[in-house]
Amino acid sequence: MAMRRRVMDLLRRESVFRITPNYLVGACSKAISQSTPATICEETNTSKSDMLVDSFGRQHTYLRISLTERCNLRCHYCMPSDGVDLTPNSSLLSSDEIIRVANLFVSSGVDKIRLTGGEPTIRKDIEDICSRLSNMEGLKSLGITTNGIVLARKLPKLREYGLNLLNISLDTLVPSKFEFMTRRKGHNKVLEAIDVAIDLGYNPVKVNCVIMRGINDDEICNFVELTKEKPINVRFIEFMPFDGNVWNVKKLVSYAEMFDIVTKRFEGVKRCQDHPSDTAKNFSIDGHRGTISFITSMTEHFCGGCNRLRLLADGNFKVCLFGPSEVSLRDPIRSGTDDDGLRDIIGAAVKRKKASHAGMFDIAKTANRPMIHIGG
Ligand SMILES: Nc1nc2c(ncn2[C@@H]2O[C@H](COP(=O)(O)OP(=O)(O)OP(=O)(O)O)[C@@H](O)[C@H]2O)c(=O)[nH]1
Ligand SMILES: C[S@@+](CC[C@H](N)C(=O)[O-])C[C@H]1O[C@@H](n2cnc3c(N)ncnc32)[C@H](O)[C@@H]1O
Numbered sequence: 606m607a608m609r610r611r612v613m614d615l616l617r618r619e620s621v622f623r624i625t626p627n628y629l630v631g632a633c634s635k636a637i638s639q640s641t642p643a644t645i646c647e648e649t650n651t652s653k654s655d656m657l658v659d660s661f662g663r664q665h666t667y668l669r670i671s672l673t674e675r676c677n678l679r680c681h682y683c684m685p686s687d688g689v690d691l692t693p694n695s696s697l698l699s700s701d702e703i704i705r706v707a708n709l710f711v712s713s714g715v716d717k718i719r720l721t722g723g724e725p726t727i728r729k730d731i732e733d734i735c736s737r738l739s740n741m742e743g744l745k746s747l748g749i750t751t752n753g754i755v756l757a758r759k760l761p762k763l764r765e766y767g768l769n770l771l772n773i774s775l776d777t778l779v780p781s782k783f784e785f786m787t788r789r790k791g792h793n794k795v796l797e798a799i800d801v802a803i804d805l806g807y808n809p810v811k812v813n814c815v816i817m818r819g820i821n822d823d824e825i826c827n828f829v830e831l832t833k834e835k836p837i838n839v840r841f842i843e844f845m846p847f848d849g850n851v852w853n854v855k856k857l858v859s860y861a862e863m864f865d866i867v868t869k870r871f872e873g874v875k876r877c878q879d880h881p882s883d884t885a886k887n888f889s890i891d892g893h894r895g896t897i898s899f900i901t902s903m904t905e906h907f908c909g910g911c912n913r914l915r916l917l918a919d920g921n922f923k924v925c926l927f928g929p930s931e932v933s934l935r936d937p938i939r940s941g942t943d944d945d946g947l948r949d950i951i952g953a954a955v956k957r958k959k960a961s962h963a964g965m966f967d968i969a970k971t972a973n974r975p976m977i978h979i980g981g
């Protein structure tokens with residue numbers, strides 16, 4: 606039975622990955638480019654549906670799926686110091702439920718899915734989920750955002766199962782600071798994961814770095830230095846407020862300030878052409894193999910080009926990272942609602958999406974979930 610499923614998987618994958626079957630991409634030789642999603646799937650004729658267009662005309666094509674509320678780290682900026690309430694396992698979406706919901710989105714025009722969490726790599730059925738998602742007709746990119754702790758070991762298989770976008774979070778190059786920021790050990794494992802990802806051909810490997818004043822703002826130039834030799838994209842992220850993360854405007858280092866720090870030290874910093882739905886403002890630096898970016902959610906939001914929706918591990922659907930409103934898809938699924946009924950619920954929530962977030966001071970006062978529940 607297992608063998609039959611594997612053969613069926615391979616056959617299906619071959620028919621989806623007609624341009625470059627993923628398992629035929631040479632392990633080290635061929636880059637998995639984030640800008641050429643054709644390496645994972647050819648263009649399909651998936652129709653875009655009104656369900657995913659909001660009242661401001663934004664078409665949502667990117668679904669972030671949180672696979673778990675659990676994590677093997679405890680980052681101060683994400684996880685409240687006294688932990689979070691965990692949803693009982695029976696109330697989390699099963700892999701079949703995730704695939705059913707993802708299918709609804711992909712058949713309505715979503716072409717990019719990112720897995721997140723908590724820490725998505727600790728979910729036991731992650732390989733099965735990746736394999737089933739990457740086989741979906743119409744899905745062009747399947748990504749993950751991960752802390753990298755167990756990635757070096759798991760990445761070859763995940764890549765084989767269709768994972769073609771990789772963002773790894775690393776906030777410091779100093780091991781003792783890593784232990785302070787994450788309340789756990791493992792700095793060397795994250796560095797190893799970045800190198801394994803480069804060797805496997807992910808290009809660029811995106812490195813997410815949340816900058817907090819007095820904690821790691823002194824390392825900005827060291828991270829930029831890293832892009833000289835490594836083909837990575839270091840993304841400096843403005844610290845954002847979420848429930849329990851003791852955000853404070855004094856700890857926020859703005860895009861303007863970070864940019865100033867970088868350009869005072871490095872010459873030849875040039876703005877790249879960004880995609881309208883990018884979260885990041887991207888820059889190349891003369892003579893560097895890698896690039897740098899800034900994610901400016903607080904001081905220069907990018908809501909006008911927003912194409913993102915979120916499915917949380919407990920089955921709640923969230924149309925905005927900072928919007929408190931959520932609607933359960935799990936409950937209707939478990940009470941027998943058919944696909945049309947689910948589409949109605951999703952479409953109505955999308956239509957209620959606001960034009961932009963409320964501004965950093967209002968966000969800081971609004972009840973939302975802890976970041977670890979939302980997944981970024
Ligand atoms: N304000 C805002 N921030 C976001 C959104 N999506 C992601 N982020 C933040 O951007 C940072 C990086 O998130 P990632 O998980 O790497 O996702 P991404 O930036 O969409 O990644 P790419 O697909 O590589 O562009 C995190 O701090 C996220 O919380 C969004 O829709 N709005
Ligand atoms: C919530 S994590 C989940 C995925 C995975 N555990 C990881 O850390 O990459 C997703 C992203 O959100 C970022 N993040 C978490 N809390 C944040 C905050 N308060 N402000 C800005 N980014 C944050 C993390 O650095 C990470 O890149």
Ligand code: SF4
Nearest residue numbers: 676678680683723752
């Ligand atoms: S940022 Fe990621 S690694 Fe850190 S606590 Fe949150 S979910 Fe875990």
Ligand code: SF4
Nearest residue numbers: 907908911925926962
């Ligand atoms: S804050 Fe909300 S509207 Fe703005 S980019 Fe993020 S998810 Fe989209």
